[in-house]
Amino acid sequence: MxxxxxxxxxxxxxxxxxxxxxxxxxxxxxxxxxxxxxxxxxxxxxxxxxxxxxxxxxxxxxxxxxxxxxxxxxxxxxxxxxxxxxxxxxxxxxxxxxxxxxxxxxxxxxxxxxxxxxxxxxxxxxxxxxxxxxxxxxxxxxxxxxxxxxxxxxxxxxxxxxxxxxxxxxxxxxxxxxxxxxxxxxxxxxxVEIINRKKPKRGDKAFFGLEEVPPMPSVGEGFNVAVTGSTHNEYGIRFTADPLVHRKLVERLNGKIQNHIGEIADVESYKIDDCQIGIVSYGCTSRAIYDVIEAAETKGVKVGYVRLKTLWPFPDEIIKKLAETANKIIVPEMNLRQIFYEVKRAAEGQAQVIPMNKIGGGELITPEELLDKILEEAKKGND
Amino acid sequence: MTEAFSVKQYLRDLKLPFCPGCGAFTVINAFLKAVYESGYTDLSKFVFCSGIGCSSWIPSPYFKADSIHTLHGRSIPVATGVKLMRPNLNVVVFGGDGDIVGIGLSHFIHAARRNLDVLVIMVNNMIYGMTGGQVAPTTPFKTKTTTTPYGSFEHPLDAAKLAVTAGANYAARWTTAHQNELKEAVKKALEMKGFRFIEVVSQCPTAFGRRAGFKDAGEMVRWFKVNSITIKQTKNLNEEDIAKKIVVGEFIQKRRPTLIETIYNTIKEAQKTEEN
Missing domain, CATH: 3.40.50.970 (Thiamin diphosphate (ThDP)-binding fold, Pyr/PP domains)
Structure with missing residues (x-):
């Protein structure tokens, strides 16, 4: 097989x-x-x-x-x-x-x-x-x-x-x-899209720099690659005392992720430009969202959501957009507030961000609980 | 072999980082000479894995070869992944006593148990040298170190014996005073399969010798020479007397099926079962 x-x-x-x-x-x-x-x-x-x-x-x-x-x-x-x-x-x-x-x-x-x-x-x-x-x-x-x-x-x-x-x-x-x-x-x-690492050409020597994502040889291919977790230059040679080498390396390593948030950070969103209450959710907890949208609408509350399919890097931009529309953003999580603070940071005060947390025993946040929270927050109005 | 041996043919053009008198120079010389005498004119058939510590710098990045300088204690797991996916390469691990049988001890035992096809060369300087001379799992009883200022109150580990118990195909111990024996051990190990372990008792004049009362590196090496006894000679001694000596020689040499053999056989069997 x-x-x-x-x-x-x-x-x-x-x-x-x-x-x-x-x-x-x-x-x-x-x-x-x-x-x-x-x-x-x-x-x-x-x-x-x-x-x-x-x-x-x-x-x-x-x-x-x-x-x-x-x-x-x-x-x-x-x-x-x-x-x-x-x-x-x-x-x-x-x-x-x-x-x-x-x-x-x-x-x-x-x-x-x-x-x-x-x-x-x-x-x-x-x-x-x-x-x-x-x-x-x-x-x-x-x-x-x-x-x-x-x-x-x-x-x-x-x-x-x-x-x-x-x-x-x-x-x-x-x-x-x-x-x-x-x-x-x-x-x-x-x-199925299959991406493979970029391989070096014969004669290449820089496997840790020069390009944002350098080519990667394998051992045994004749490239004499020197791999180290210590600070190193483009050629893999250790430089553990030079501030510039460290700065250049670590900034590139972070940059190759942070410069591509648009491509890496994937979300599913719904009515973020037309909602009163927003929800930001992820993982198993986000499964409750689908069941409550309609029920909330029949009670006159427009709900939009952002479901984070990528948690990191964090998609600030779409949260910002949601915050421009929604008065309140509810963040249901099975922890004691973790993504909540990120949402609050990204919302920049444009919307009130409200935590909703439940831990222990593997009990999920149920659609009923989420609906109750939405209706309660809608009824309360803005603080 | 028409050209005369020179370590330079196997080294990058970089200045070695070791202190004057460090045993690493002897280890490099003996290892590369063994490589040369085994017929390898370059290191293209080798991959070196090492951890953190002075002797982990032996191959990385100084050997003109593929080298993976891993985390403290984790060279053997990384070598496991390399060897399993590139079974045709000679995978050699270099590390110190702290790296291999301190923080990385569990990997050492399990690699020997699996009979993983790697050669591990442990440079045992009986101290944590890079961090300035702290007690190691190999430090002799009552030795003064920076973290045992009144003398070590623990007894050292016998790594070569442990390798035998855990299932290694080859285990030997020599010192930097036994350059030829060390070279021959490397040559023999390079021809064998499975888990091969060579412990080299080595001098650290900077972080060990100074506090232990040795004048210089030369005095340490002379001490290794006069204080070493063969495995055979231990038979007439009691445990307490043996503990004061450095027991050198080959502790085991056998041909147990290796991990590469058993794992690739299992793959073949799984594929056969699947076809039927």
């Missing part, structure tokens, strides 16, 4: 993620068991050998992402999957992948933290860790699927962004999105 044939399937989110990875060319997986992400490792362990790829269970999450980074320099597309505690352990290596411009995909199936927390229950508490988890100045690329279909589509996109920008990309899933089963449309492989 090769890649999944096109058609309509009934898949678990984890399976959709694994199949998408395989379809986009992932041939290396390393992981460590952790609830609720283990299904991805299990599916990769079954499927990758069938198509000549390698799946290996490492001794911990640090080793897992290390092996993925090594595989990436060996020319492979690699992925690992984990949940909060493992994601914490991977943070140093995520910074290394960013600094060394190593394309790779990290799936974080969020559960309820902090610490061991509620391992089997859904949460959205890793939003800020996915942005700021590693040390130093960096820019994260983080995608947020809200359905099994998007576990497929955004996994494809995660690999493409990783390869295009030579950077680690996080698929920030959650227990609900990864565990539920839904209808998924798998396109024929010819219709």
């Amino acid at each position: 090769g890649t999944l044939k096109s058609g309509i399937y009934f898949l678990q989110g984890s399976e959709a993620c694994a199949e998408a990875a395989i379809m986009v060319g992932c041939r290396f997986f390393a992981g460590y068991p952790i609830t609720p992400a283990t299904e991805i490792a299990e599916h990769m362990a079954k499927r990758l050998p069938q198509i000549g790829g390698i799946a290996i269970q490492m001794e911990d999450e640090i080793a897992s992402i290390g092996a993925v980074i090594g595989a990436s320099w060996a020319g492979a597309k690699g992925m690992t999957a984990t949940s909060g505690p493992g994601f914490s352990l991977m943070q140093e290596s995520i910074g290394y992948a960013f600094m060394t411009e190593t394309p790779c995909v990290i799936v974080d199936v969020q559960r309820a933290g902090p610490s061991t927390g509620q391992a089997t229950k859904c949460g959205q508490g890793d939003v800020m860790q996915s942005r700021w988890g590693t040390h130093g100045d960096y820019s994260a690329v983080v995608l947020s699927p809200n359905s099994v279909q998007e576990m497929f589509d955004l996994t494809v996109r995660a690999f493409n962004l990783a390869e295009k920008y030579r950077t680690p990309v996080v698929l920030l899933s959650d227990e609900v999105t990864a565990h539920m089963r839904e209808r998924v449309v798998i396109p024929p492989i010819k219709k």
